[in-house]
Amino acid sequence: MSTPATRRRRGATIEDVAVQAGVSVATVSRALRGLPNVASSTRERVMTVADELNYQPDPAATRLAAGRTRTVTVAVPTLNGWYFSTVVAGAEAVCTEAGYDILVIGIGSVADRARLLRDDSSLERRTDGLVVVDLNVTEDEAASLRARGIILTTVGSTAPGFPSVKVDDHGVGRLATEHLIGLGHHRIGVLGGLKHDPMSFDVPAARQRGHEAAMRAAGLTVEPALTTPGNFSIDGGQEAMARLLALHEPPTAVFAMSDEMAFGALRELRERELAVPGDMSVIGVDDHEFARVVDLTTVRQRVAAHGATAARLVIEAIDAAATEEHQGRPSLVVATDHDAIRRATEVELVVRRTTGPPRRSGT
Amino acid sequence: MSTPATRRRRGATIEDVAVQAGVSVATVSRALRGLPNVASSTRERVMTVADELNYQPDPAATRLAAGRTRTVTVAVPTLNGWYFSTVVAGAEAVCTEAGYDILVIGIGSVADRARLLRDDSSLERRTDGLVVVDLNVTEDEAASLRARGIILTTVGSTAPGFPSVKVDDHGVGRLATEHLIGLGHHRIGVLGGLKHDPMSFDVPAARQRGHEAAMRAAGLTVEPALTTPGNFSIDGGQEAMARLLALHEPPTAVFAMSDEMAFGALRELRERELAVPGDMSVIGVDDHEFARVVDLTTVRQRVAAHGATAARLVIEAIDAAATEEHQGRPSLVVATDHDAIRRATEVELVVRRTTGPPRRSGT
């Protein structure tokens, strides 16, 4: 009857290419994917035609037929926040480069987490690989992911049997504390995580142990009252600093387990007109972009590199798994580039102007 | 021969549900999607079976068959940076809520941009909708997107014929400047965008015009030398501030078009030991999470809400387009919730402690 309603214009299909090149669709498929058993003359012709026609395989069709999505998903507790968005940025760059789509998903609540990791979220149909940030994956969850064929890498947390990109948090705590001790501090406050962490995030515990190890190594006693939760947030850090200041005998320096908490602490100090580092030294962790702005001494971690490395690991494992499937050489071991990880997870003390000798012992 | 290699475990298919429920796959499809012409008893049975089997439609199959991806893509110049990641966070929340997948893509370079918008990136096969942040879309690009059936909404920039979520940038410039003038400043510096912007980003121009309008309205003259590019970055802001300070007769206040530039400016001032606001008042735009930390006076925009609103507009338009296709009632007009947009794009002056009367005129 009437002209068919202007349908969404679609691009060239594999069949168009096949016809133009005078071969079958199967050959086009092989040629374009670089499979063997294609005469190089044929391959060339196909490739020429393909880009004359500006042919791009339809992702949905490819996924359906091949069972691979060429997509990696990054799951973060929240997308705002410097740390997380920086990790995502690092991952995005690598994925795009490798031709993978990148899906992001926020898993702020325990419910979100369960939905993603346990229930049949049909996650395996939307993604080949998963990068989970700052969230410990349980044995069960890991098993479920493995059964579903999903490749996982964690950043800042761990998952049984899967690779993880993380710094040596014990070392971080030690490094920061040693810096303070070296300056002459004896009473050192610590701004840490949450009291009750529903997501079982164990970074704070490790940094705390590192801190304590450094204290003991220097022959100093660790006072539990000097460690107080700061929730890894600016406000939390500020409140925590206030709490320490209210102590009968406050510390002369604080180790904030993240720069954001350190910023909060600095704010509290400024509001009370206390001098930094004169009255109080402050050291953070991250080297947040803002650390430079307020001259915060910190333990730098290469956050974007963490995301990039994790993405790279995931993609390599996906590709490896795909290859195995063909060659029937099932190896559970993923070739991880240990040097790259090592590089990504190195930390470095960056001394700026929020740390110095304590006033009294300076005498 | 041997046991078939443990294939990736796949979930229940529509057929499993159909068999279990004793109906055809077509009926299952209808029942589950809430289409009419399904006996409610049937629908109920199907739904029961479906979640007993924990059935989830395969996205790839759905996409291939229906031509819809249930995915929206957010394109940002870069993923790091507070502004962009906050927009993405806002959009993510809405998409997840609506059951849409969210793809993110960085379009830092002109080449990336071209690839996404013009070349056949087969974008229409991976996404139903697009949220483009801070990037003006040309007439041609918009036409191309329209032809490909992609729904677009921009944030902070515009695209001919597509909705846009943005603040009144002229108003922003005026508001900031009026605040400064009200405090008694006559010479006001401006930290703006880039000299040559390859992405044709016109926010800075609009804010500049607003600034100039306010100046003239107050009977003040605008001196071109007092406006200098700051690249919307911390470092750029710092350098720009240094440039203004080097002037024969520096301003007594600066309007930084973004908080990040303001932070850079504050840093420069601190390094020179100039008092804020005594020697120099500084006002920014955004209400970046750190504005609070350094007590920066700023013009607040609700950035996360921008992302959320844009995502909502896109999703509504996608759903509307899908409905039309069925009912043959093609309306090019998308029902945009103007109140929501208005709410999202309101700006607000937040006076903190980096602005005050100029020292001299304070006499």
Place this chain on the structure above:
DNA sequence: CTGAAAGCGCTAACAC
């Protein structure tokens, strides 16, 4: 080295 054909799991006419 290449082609034919059978799906992948779903949606959308079109019959009944």
Place this chain on the structure above:
DNA sequence: GTGTTAGCGCTTTCAG
């Protein structure tokens, strides 16, 4: 109301 039947565009045996 419900079932049947084509596809959607690709990959992957299996023959040749």
